[in-house]
Amino acid sequence: MALTKISLQTFRNHVSSELAETAHFNLLVGENGAGKTNVLEALSLLSPGRGLRRASLAELAYRAQPDDEPAGFAIGASLIEQGQVSARLGTYTEPDRPTRRLVRINGAEAPASVLSEWLAISWLTPAMDGLFTDSAGARRRFVDRMALAVEPGHARNVTSLENALRERNRLLEDGGDARWLDAIEAQIAQHGAVVAQNRARLISLLSDELSALPPEPFARPILTYRPGGPTDVADLLAELARARPRDRAAGRALTGPHRDELEVVMALSGVPAASCSTGEQKAMLIAITLAHGVLASSGRPSVLLLDEVAAHLDPVRRAELFRRLGQGQAQVWMTGTELPPFAGIEGEAAIWRVSDGSLERL
Template sequence: MALDRITLSTFRNHAETRLDGARQVNLLLGENGAGKTNVLEAISLLAPGRGLRRAALADMASQSGRGGFAVSALLDTLDGAEPVKLGTGVLAERPGRRVVQVNGADATAISLGEWLAIGWLTPAMDRLFMDSAGARRRYMDRLAVAIEPSHARHASRYENALRERNRLLSDEQAPDPTWLDSIESQMAEAGSSLAQGRARLVEALSAELAAYPTEPFARPALTHVPGGSIKEVEFADQLAANRPRDRAAQRTLVGPHRDELKVVMEGKAMPAAECSTGEQKAMLIAITLAHAALSAKGRPSVLLLDEVAAHLDPVRRAALFERLKDSGTQAWITGTEAAPFDEIAGEAKVWQIDSGCAVAV
């Protein structure tokens, strides 16, 4: 078990919801719009980033409240120590600022990744392989943070330096070369760490996927395609050499902000974007399960699965449940009815969600 005593206060349609007695597999059942995904979103905020919906903080607060919200949970640290209390939210008097606490002490959102690895799969991700390269970069970074929490800092430092360099390049006056040298040095250091983290992620996922059978989930072959050199000194040289071209374009044309995740379906040697909807979903599930297994090595891990079982046939559902039980991660799964979960009903904790209220079944 990873999380328990999860509380949501004035979060979305949940006025005051508490989930106690969590197990390794947890089911949230209810009609569409009842608030099941809202629970998953709340849990996802106990990790760095903007949560599984990437929503604005103001949109998460209940419309019937004063503009603030709170989410908290107890984390089993797996070492026999007392559970750690993680909390996050927004104060009504400061609606645009997120507050994070660990055991009652103020902390940063990035530091949450040092306590808990969280991954998720939602219907909105079904178009990942056909989406923009930017969406796949964000996907790689989210997965990487769950395995290497420091990845979040490298991404933040690189984005800040990239924005500053692009601002200098777009100025009417030619930028000061000395100032560009300083910015590019920061970009090279953070960008190299960022790209190498993505490369390590893809390598680890590929090794994990290689141990999986090709059925019932399609096995994808993953490749990290860097947008520049992943070596710090070489990347710094690229940035310096590209200044005239970047100045003309008024933006930086090389670097990890142009990385790509290439996904091909093994067996067919077909790009994922050209595969059927069912094949794409199967590959996405395979990656999600492989990542969950990697995340659970050495620290608590949580996997959030939104409406995933409803679109699987009985064979794939059985395979999914079996892998979840062997993964070492705590799973939270939503569904509109209990029937698809008959195989795990006896060992799962079940809550019925209705109009923002959770009742243990």
């Protein structure tokens, strides 16, 4: 078990909601728009980043009326390790600082990046169904989220890399001093090499896990990491210096980890994932999620958030999904509009009925 005593205060349509006595499987059942996914989103914010919807902070706070000013929100949860509470994690905004997300761990302020050192959280949502046909940036974000499971400090390096790239772009545009460019490019090379190496390690570990899975009932994918430039610090630094005239003309850096790509093909057919059917793409996403769940649960406590996943699977795939999730260590949270698709785990799951932002334990 990973999380319990979860509280949501003025978050989305939840004025005040609590979830206690959680289990390995946790189900949120209710009509569309009731607030099920809002609970998953709240849990996803107990990790670095913008959560599973990538929403702005202003969108997250409850409003009694649509034109009301956001009043802030608060999310808290107790972390359970080996049957004991090991920490209280919380994230919130304040009414006078609605655009700044704050984090507390055991009551003490902490940077959001530290959350990944306590807990590994991953998710699969319907919005991710188009991942293989989406932009390379969307796939990089997907990889970076998963990379936190194997390297908790990955988020800090990604943020530092992005900030340094923006500063380099500004200096190139303004004709900045070469010494400043040298210093910024040194930061890009340092953080960029770590980011690239973490991504490559993650894909290697995922590939090992995926190779052990049977090709059915979930289509097994083959993953390939394509770096967008040198992954060695010295080589990346030299490339950035050499490419200054080209990058100045382009208005952006054309080489580096911000150009990395994840390539996916279906193992049985060799067809690129982007050209596969919607069902095959969904099956490959689930296979990646299950493989990542094994990695995420090998160290810190881990949580897997699955939004509306069971209803779109046939009975064979649904039973296999539940079987594999039951064997894993990650705490699982799932949503659905009705209970019958979850009949296979109903007897061992904690279940809440969600209605208009309120929760009723079943």
